[in-house]
Amino acid sequence: MNKKITIQEIATMAGVAKSTVSRYLNNGYVSKEKAALIDKVITQTGYKSNFFARRLKTKNSKLIGIVMPRLDSFSASKLLAGFNSILQKEDYQVLILVSDLQIDKEIANIRQLIQQGVDGIIVQSIAITKEHLSIVKNAPIPILFTGQSHPDTTYLKVNDIKAGHIMGEYIASLNHKNVAYLGVSPLDIAVGVDRYKGFADTFLSIIPDGKIHFIETDFNFDTAYKKGNEVLFYKPTAVICATDNIALGLLRYLHEKNIKVPQDISLTGFGGYPYSKVSYPSLTTISFDYKYLGAKTAEKLLSMLHGNAVQSEFDNNMVLLTQESTRKI
Known part of the structure; x- marks a missing residue:
């Protein structure tokens, strides 16, 4: 919508007082019901508050918003350490919101950070939807994605296809032909689609008569454990898990069934988490340098804040750790 719209018009369309819209835009108290009405009108009209335009031209808040799917993981802690190692040098503080692996909550968190007047946002995204793209298009601040990629966004993320490719080559080199892949939902394009595709395409190109049995799980240790019986149904000689945490859940099941x-x-697995080295046996995995990725992401966002055009890219900083959990047959 090209026509400039006023706060009064927003208030009229939402059926609330002008003062209520003003409080909403300045992060004051507004009831959830009225906030939802105002947010809907702002989204429909593409309205951008002059408050944010003035702030961007004059004085920065020195706040960076970060949206994470969860905090109780090794990758999350390392990413945050990487973000902070760069941002604190430039006197930025961070506001961290957690989406609890819920798309709707992730979107709400992004909107909330924009309303709070942060200078820029980093999103460790679960998925990038049409609503994400609408927010990016209309946001008065730069938004950088690091969990997922989309051609209409700016992103920096792990090259999951390459990670799967490395693992596919390795498993093929061990002469395995009948394997199971314990992966996550295809709604997660990075881990659920790209990582699996990289593995499957490479493995089958080397072992044309190979078989891959895909079993869907989630990122939870206990869920992976419960998938053990389904995995064993296919009698695989190797099981490739989408994350180290998934692999350790299955490892516990195998131990209990006296399967060596x-x-x-x-x-x-994939990840290179520290506990993969102390598990028994130690876990063969693709190790990602999440702290490096976090630092590089923060540097890219700062460049965007300085008005520089930055290129989206995939991070290839990974290594195969061959440990005790695999053998050649």
């Missing part, structure tokens, strides 16, 4: 790793089944 790697003598009976080889097992791998």
Whole structure:
């Protein structure tokens, strides 16, 4: 919508007082019901508050918003450490909101940070939807994605296809032909689609008569544990898990069933979490440098804040750690 719209018009369309819209735009108290009405009108009209335009031209808040899907993971802690290592040098403080792996909450968190007047936002996204793209298009501040990629956004993320490719080559080199892949929902394009595609395409190109049995789980240790019986149904010689946490959940199940790793089944993960080295047996995995990725992401956002055009890119900083959980057959 090209026509300039006023606060009064927003108030009329939302059926609330002008003062209520003003409080909403300045992060004052507004009831959830009225906030929802105002937010809907702002989204429909593409309205941008002059408050944010003035702030961007004059004085920065020195606040960076960060949206994370969860905090109780190794990757989250390392990413945050990387963000902070760069941002604190430039006297920025961070506001962290957690989406609890919920798309709607992630979107609400992004909107909330914009309303709070942060200078820029980093989103460790679960997925990038049409609503994400609408926010990016209309936001008065730069938004950088690091969990997922989309051609209409600016992003920096792990190259999941390459990670899957490395693992596919490795498993093929061990002469495995009948394997299971314990992966996550395809709604997660990065881990659920790209990581699996990288593995499957490479493995089958080397082992044309190979078989891959895909079993869907989530990121939870206990859920992976409960998938153990389904995995064993296919009698695989190797199981590739989409994350280290998933692999360790399955490892516990195999231990309880007296199935030896790697003598009976080889097992791998992705992530390179510290506990993959102290598990028994230690876990073969693709190790990502999440702290490096976090620091590089923060640097890219700062460049955007300085008005520079930045390119989206995939991070290839990864290494295969061959440990005790795999063997050649």
